[in-house]
Every structure is written in C-alpha cells, then in structure tokens.
Amino acid sequence: MHANLFLSMEYNFSEIEKKWQKAWEENGVYTVSNESDKPHYYVLDMFPYPSGAGLHVGHPLGYIASDIYSRYKRLKGFNVLHPMGFDSYGLPAEQYAIQTGQHPEKTTFENIDRYISQLKKIGFCYDWNREVRTCDPKFYKWTQWAFVQMFNSYFDPKTQKAQPISKLIAEFEANDPKWATLSEREKQERLMNYRIAYLADTKVNWCPKLGTVLANDEVSEGLSVRGGYPVEQRVMRQWCLRVSAYAGRLLEGLERIDWTESLKETQRNWIGRSEGAEMQFAVKGQDAPFTIFTTRADTVFGVTFMVLAPESEYVQRVVTPEQKAEVDAYLARCKNRTERERIADRKVTGVFTGSYAINPLTQGEIPIYISDYVLAGYGTGAIMAVPAHDSRDYAFAKHFNLPIIPLIEGADVSEESFDAKEGKMINSGFLNGMEVKDAIQAMKEYITNTGIGRVKVNYRLRDAIFSRQRYWGEPFPVYYKDGMPYTLPEESLPLELPEVSAFLPTETGEPPLGNAAIWAWDEKNKKVVDKSLIDNKTIFPLELCTMPGFAGSSAYYLRYMDPHNDQALVDKNVNAYWRQVDLYLGGSEHATGHLIYSRFWNKFLYDLGYICEDEPFKKLINQGMIQGRSNFVYRYIGEGATGNLYISYNLIENPEYKDKVQPIHVNVNIVNNDVLDINAFRAWMPEFKNAEFVFADGTSSELTGYTAGAKQYICGWAVEKMSKSMFNVVNPDDVIAKFGADTLRLYEMFLGPLEMSKPWDTNGIDGVHRFLKRLWNMYENITDEEPTKEELRSLHKLIKKITWDIENFSFNTSIPAFMIAQNELSALKCSKRAILEPIAVLLAPYAPHIAEEMWHRCQAIGKKVSSENFIDLQASLDEVRSFVVNAEWPECNEAYLVEDTQKYPVQFNGKVRFTLECPKDTPKEEVEKLVLAHEDTSKYLAGNTPKKIIVVPGRIVNIVM
C-alpha cells in the first residue's frame, strides 16, 4: 500500500508537515545563491542566544513574520537571503560550566541543536547552509580580524573617517620632530591615544570575592547581586572601542534609514548631541586656566561658583593645603560609590577646594567646589554653575549658601531655578534686553572673537569597554611586549580559545584565561606555545581578557552573505550584490546596545573599503514581546483551613471566602479555557496530591467524593512575563504536536499587530485550526470548471488584501481575510482550481506546509494525472517537481472587484438611519433625489427642511437639518 495522500480527506497536519519539510530539504529548495539575475532582498532575524530552556512560544513571533515576508518576496520574484545562526558566546553557558564543570562549548552546542530542531519544525525558509555561530573559530576569526583592523586604525576628525594608523605615523614623522626621539614604547603609548581599538584605564565595579568585574545591574547597594559580596570601584586597564568618534555620523545616519521613530529617538538620546561652548576660566593666583563646557553660554554673568567632578584632573591643581584633608576625605567617599549609587542618591554633597576662579566677563572671584553631581566623563568634567537657571546648581547653591543671581526678566528664583530657555536677559552686561536664543548666539560669537572659548559640540555617547574578564568569549589576538600590546599577524588568525583547568578567575585575580597552560605567543614561529616558555624576547604573554557579547553580533549579517569564505569576512562582489540588510526584525531591547555597536562596526568597515554600504540595516521592525497568561488556583486560608482546599475563581468574592484565599500559580498546560484539569493538578506536585475543591457551582469535592467529571473548577488569570516561575511557559513543540506548525504560525500572527506586545493565550488557537481544516476540505474534489464572477471577486479581494497586508507588515489582519474568503467560497461550494490554486499561493507564506499540499493537489488536476498515479507520494513528487515556494504571486485584477451597485448609508445629522442602494456611478444629484424620494426620509426629517445635503460619491450621504 502506498502512502495515501489524496484519498483520506482528514487534515493530517503532522504527516503533511513532515512530508514537505523532507521534500524541501532533499530538493534544496531554500538554498540561496549569490549569483542571480533576480533582484536581491535580504531579510534578517536578530539571531538568538541559545538558552538552556529552549524556545518558548514567544520567540518565533518575529521569525514567523520575517519568514512570511521572505516567502512573499520570493514569490514576487526576488532572490531572498534569509539566514539564521546563533549568538553563542555568553554568560549563562559559562555560569553553568562553573557550576557543573561541563565545558561551555558542550552545553552551547546541545542548546543549539535543540534550537535548530525546534526551528526546523516550524517550517522556516532559512538557508541552513549559511548558519553561523559566533563561537566557531571560522566565524570569530573575522571578529578578531575586525579588532586588529580597529587597532591599526585611527579616526581622522577632518575627513570624519577611519584611516590606517600608518598614515598618522607618517604624519608624525613628517611634521613632529619630537617623534623620532621617542622610544618604541613612547611611540606606542602616543599611538594608543588615537587607535580605534585602544587600551585605557577605566573605572569598573570590581568584586574581590568573585574575582570579577560586574556590570552595573549586577551590583546593588554596593554588594554583588549574586552572593552579596562587597563591590569596589577599581581602575583597570581595558580594551575600548572609540565609538564616540563616530557619534556625529551615527546620529546623522539615522536620517537615512527606515526605522521606527521611537527607536531612532532612543538612539538620538543615547548619542546625546548637545551644542554649547567650551570656555576658559582662570584660577586666581595660578597661570593655567581650566576649561568648562556649557550649553548656556548666555548665563556667564550669573556664574556664582564652579564645580569639578571628583575624578577631574583639575582637582589636585586647585586644592589648597588648608582644604586638602577635607577634599581627600570627600574623594575617598566618592570613590567607593558606584556610578549608579551616585545617581540614585540625590542628596547634595560637595566640598570647597579653597581656590577661586575668575569670571572672564565680570572679572569677579568665584569659589571652586568639587561635587559628584558633575560627571568626569561628560564635557570637560568641570562646569560653571548658574544656580538661578539650573536646578542642580540651584540645589547646590542653597545647600552651601551661595549667591543666586537671576538673569531673566521676571524669573522668580526664590523657590526654584528657572531652567527654561526663554525670556529677556537682565543683569548680563551687553546681553541685557536680548531674548535667550539671541543671547546664546551673541555670547558664542563673543567668546570666539575674544578667544576665551570656542563653540563645541558634545556627545553623551561613550566609548565601549571591550574587555571582559571571562572565559566564554572571543580571545583577543593580542600579546604584550614590554607592557605594550601587539596584534597577531592576520595569517595567524583565528587565535583559538584555549583549554583551561578552571573557568573561574585565578587565585591571583587574573581572568579565567590565566588558567590556560598553553597561552603564550611565539613571535618567531607564529604560534601559540606553553606559558612556561615566556622569555619576553621572542615568546610573550597573550591577553587574558575575552571580548564582550556584542563583538560577535556586530558584523554577523555580513558573514551570512558569504559564510564559507576563508579569505575575507565577505567577498567584495558578494557584498556588492547583497549590499545590506533590507529588513531587520528583532526586539527593541537591542535599541542602544547591539544596534549602535553594529552601526559603528559597519561604518568602520565601510571607511576601510571592505563593504559598500555605510548603514547595515535599511529597514528595521521591532516585534512586540509575547507575554505569558498565567492561571491561578485559590487556596483557602480562612478559619479552619487545612491548606488543602481550593476555591473556584467565581466564588472568591463571596463573603465567606473574600480575603481568605491565597492565589497560587498553576501550570497553564493543565488548564483549558480557565477550567482546571483536576486529576492533572493532583498529579502535578506532591503538595496538591490530596487537593479538595469548591467548584464553580458551590459544591465541594469533599462532600461529593468527586474525582473527575463534569464539575468545573475555574481558575483566575493574569497577564505576566512568560517565565518558568509563573508556570505559564508554552512550548512551541507541544503546540505543533497538537495543532501543527501551520496552525502555530497562523495563530502567532493572528494574536495581534506585530509590533505590539500581547499575551499568549492558547485558548484561541482552535479557531485558526478549525479554519485550516475547513479550507482543507475545499480541496477534496478540485475541478477545472470556469469560476463565477462571485468566486473571482472573493479571490481577488483576497489577493488585494493579502498583498497589502504583507507589504505593510500587517500580518494579523490577513488571517481574518483568509477566513472570510473561505466562508464566502464554501458558501458558494467552490471547488475550482482557478480559485483554489491562487489561494494556495497566497496562503503559502503563512502556512507553507498545507499550502504546498493544496497546491500540488491543484497541479495534479491540471496535469490530468490519473488518480492511481498521484496516490503515491514519491511518484507525485517526481511528476510535479516544482513547489509552491517557487510559484508566482497572483495579481489582483481590479475589474473583478467592481460592484454593479453602490450602497449608501444615509445619515440624518450624522446618525445612520437606512441604506440606499443605487446603480454604480449614479451622479451626485441623482443620489440626492433618490434619498429625498425614499419612503423613510420624511419620517426622519420629521417636518424639518434639510439645510444641507452632503453626498460623498461612493461613500455616504448626510442630511443636515
């Protein structure tokens, strides 16, 4: 007996899905070529970190949307690149390794395998030949390569471009006589100030007990979140990337990309451009002035004190011997606080340095203070304080009893500062009478002309710290000679992650790579050798830090274009074909991290001429989060409670139970339509084994001796994050087993608009599953009859709708459109190939498996294959060697949509009273006459004469009385 496809009309989704997934794979249907006459289109999903928990039903949302779009583009005749890979370096695997001793690679690969099998079941059109993993040496070779390029480059402010560092060296040699006199080390130190990847001393949260650096959100109130150990601020030499150099271009580039306004705004805020002025303030009794940055140059006449950041290099210069002890005490206090704590604590603190600055305009002497409300990392780390017009300065002035001089007419500064940039200037010398806006401009000109300062643009964006004291990341291709870093030659890449005896920091506090025995660089033989051989002559120590998570994800989209190329990150011609990602889909949580870093990385590679586009992601869409929908049972905790009795949700407001129940999360997988599966609940956990219930009807299981049956226990519910601890995680594998991948795909889209966050509620899934079944039934006896006008109208309405929906990423509205078409056509008892075949193509992006099956049924009819022949699966495949995947998207013929008549809703004073049907293209005047002649019109006019009759052709009639 052959595998019987077409005789049984039951919708056997698991057979259908398995069959076509296999057929697609065997025929390489999703393999994408870099050479094609077709127009190119690149659809990318943000690649996942393969966590140990596997995919839940929220993860594939964006993947399904991008898959629909990819399949649509393909049907429209594009060569579509749609790859998938794994962001596979990261902390969870390392943490797990520390706990269990298992190598992170092992667990990572296991997790990836699980992800792949889960993803494959959903039927995505990924070209798996192009899969990348960031932890694969073949991949991270190019991460390391990019780092070396950054090390060997500097940012030229004149051209606003990265340039080879050799150019800078040549410039030094030509123009700076001192250069030649410098030692090799001194030269290297000087170059370090320019390199795009550079070493710098940075402040980090150091936890001595854990022997590691912690991120800000891993620290709470001076203690590590994990373990609760003390955390101190420590200066460490770390690799940094000069992202800030690109601030201007990163900001400007936003104008040219099609991202949501909210995302662009987030990036603008993050980059934080502010236009202001740098000004010199002389210090009384000293030669050297110091420089401050201000956006309110117009307020110089109101400066009553100066403030330095505690870390400012000016501090030691201006502190007087009398004040030294007090200043040192204050600095010590600041040092032990994390940046976050300083921000969180809004108490005014500060200390007087003992010195005075001279106001360059009034020549008045003003005291210089130190306070941690001024940040070292922004501007120059020093400010002029104008308490009348800045709330932070105001608070400080009040606290230390410093004068407050109002500079704007009518501004009341007795209670708070006047921060708005509006009004007329007073107390401001030559600025008096000007509007603030003009005063800022006038002052900028003044300071430029007099040379006491200059106009300056400042950015908030900081350089990225690029070192991590971790094991599971890309090693830096760097070794140290005389304390200075040198990069490995390009041909020696990748520098592979070594084996270590332990994944923890060493006893001396070195990063985990300090545990590697074979971790030294033999410069002569260009290979990694045993650490014991280090002689600092030809064999040198290698860098012990690894790169952070964003390293591997910053250019992966380029690698997909040419994933097996071992000569280049991406071949120039290949890059010139695909150019950039046309559509990028992912979560908004990456708005400031990944999406800034990869734009930076891309611009850098663009500057060096390796790639042809300045921006990586042309269009970007954020999919919303899928939230969980939790269920609760209510344990009775009132008088006489046994801790064993659960009250049905509909009763908990009754006086006897009100405030006497405790909600407990219950596994959503043993709840159906909010009705608890009693037996499953009793079996779920030992503590519920003897659970008794008060059911929805008020009867109690104790009394009835109930075990399972018709009585219902109703659960409460709430929308919460989808997480294990809430017992509301739904696994796509389970959904697929029960309903099939096509139903899952459809339902995910049906839930709501792509960009919105929305709760997952498995309850509604029956609806779309039923729809697929009904549609499926229409493909039983397909005929070649001529379709009727009505059938064609249904079809073309659908074509128009689905096309519009996909072009506008409105996937949720497509499912109802399919349902409506199915309803209409099944009412017409339509079984015609001319209708059903295009519908299969329309459905293919959304539900590819069932669509493929439907399409082949139609094809078989068309080819007049005898029924004996196409009963056999393989025979039918051999016979019809094409797939719906490669079909052609149907065109909407507007002619079919034209109706003969026009229905006009007729409003009286804006309220619809009846509808009038008249022939299409009835002239306005005629419609008006028809309405007035209508039998009901006089009733609604109620004796009034119409003041005005509005007829919008093809739309509506409104009679104003």
Next chain:
RNA sequence: GCGGCAUUGGCGGAAUUGGUAGACGCGCCAGACUUAGGAUCUGGUUCCGAAAGGAGUGAAAGUUCGAGUCUUUUAUGCCGCACCA
C-alpha cells in the same frame, strides 16, 4: 524629570485617505446531530431597553456635515533614558 508607545465588548483584536464602530476569532447563549465528551454544524452575542429608541472607542474640550482616526488639555499603563552642564 525627559522621551516614546498604548488605552475600543467578557477576552485577543478589526476599522488602510476623517465616511455604517465592534470585522475575524475566542468565550458565552440557544438549537441540530450524536444518548457521555474539550467532536461537528446552524443561529445569536457592545451596553441600557419588552420594543420604539437611546448611549457608546480612558476623561474633558475643540475643528468638521461627519472624529476611534485630526488638535489641545488630562488620567492610567507599558517601555527606554536619566544629576549630560
């Protein structure tokens, strides 16, 4: 504090250029079939009202013949940023 997004039946949501608010689905109600069912099919389902009719898209105001949609104010929720000079 700043910025962004949202708010429509019992629930998810639809309404694409301002033109019949509540499509479609879930749930619920009634019926049919089947003697259990969480199967299938048919009809109903915004609210108030027996009906006629009235009210209605978080709230208030405005523009308009006409507002869920545009404008202003405001409330609530979610997300992001935050002593940025």
